[in-house]
């Protein structure tokens with residue numbers, strides 16, 4: 001224990017000390033220490049690509065393989081080759097690896113079998129390289145990506161006619177995600193029964209003109225649902241959309257035996273976050289649906305701007321290069337661009353800016 005003379009500040013004493021900094025590193029705060037290490041090694045743990053790396057699964061090829069069907073906070077549920085399910089913990093080898101619904105994993109039985117089937121009966125030790133990975137931009141740089149589903153074939157973005165309202169901007173964002181992951185993209189309009197037949201949903205015209213597949217459905221009336229069943233066939237289809245658009249209701253119409261929980265709406269016409277984690281749901285008739293929790297927004301932070309040329313093919317290379325150089329409020333500019341849907345210029349600008357956005361609060365001392 002150090003003695004301090006009256007009037008001598010503890011700080012001043014410490015600043016004189018040669019090991020002042022190292023003492024702070026070892027003692028005060030584990031978190032600060034980790035931050036300091038990160039700075040001195042130059043490896044930023046939030047480097048977006050490193051986070052997606054998977055440890056080598058080669059040494060574990062002798063173990064049985066399974067699909068991760070649902071993540072819980074302490075364990076995961078697996079679907080085994082014989083379609084039975086098993087609860088498992090994550091092995092230490094996977095520390096820091098983010099597993100996601102749809103991952104193909106290798107697991108090993110635990111030495112002592114738990115008798116309660118609700119407790120883990122196995123341990124996941126490796127993840128097989130992902131065929132595809134659907135992700136969205138994270139909230140800040142500590143979490144650059146939010147993983148949605150691995151090994152899927154198609155992304156179906158679900159949007160309701162009303163409650164919650166239809167927002168074409170969300171559909172453009174979802175298309176970016178699908179292109180990045182290499183998934184087939186479809187737009188599923190739900191609750192068609194809530195709008196008059198005569199309402200042709202003109203807000204979708206720009207997307208229709210681009211030839212994007214748009215399916216108008218009503219789970220309530222069973223409209224447009226059968227053709228979806230044929231599309232699923234033997235594919236893995238991820239359903240994504242705002243809370244309350246009717247994703248789980250749609251799954252229940254396609255596979256009533258799953259009896260998923262569905263929710264009502266708040267008085268504001270928004271969903272109640274009824275589904276709380278993504279679930280991998282093999283359908284008895286073939287194919288797999290992945291029901292996901294309702295999203296608030298879809299960030300495209302960190303995605304490659306080159307994708308925008310495919311989402312906004314009506315723009316010339318010059319506009320795609322520098323969209324901000326064109327003023328969407330200037331009629332002459334819009335005239336010169338010859339756009340059928342001038343509002344798309346603003347959408348393009350918004351996504352273009354967001355893709356390169358750094359989090360202004362990024363601060364290594366946090």
Ligand SMILES: Nc1nc2c(ncn2[C@@H]2O[C@H](COP(=O)(O)OP(=O)(O)OP(=O)(O)O)[C@@H](O)[C@H]2O)c(=O)[nH]1
Nearest residue numbers: 219220244245246247248249262263273274275294
């Ligand atoms: N009128 C009408 N209502 C529907 C239709 N599909 C779903 N709903 C209603 O919409 C509400 C929300 O449905 P859910 O299936 O729970 O929505 P969700 O997208 O799974 O919501 P989260 O799990 O919160 O993401 C429920 O009250 C459903 O009855 C439809 O085709 N027509």
Ligand SMILES: [Mg+2]
Nearest residue numbers: 247248274275
């Ligand atoms: Mg749901």
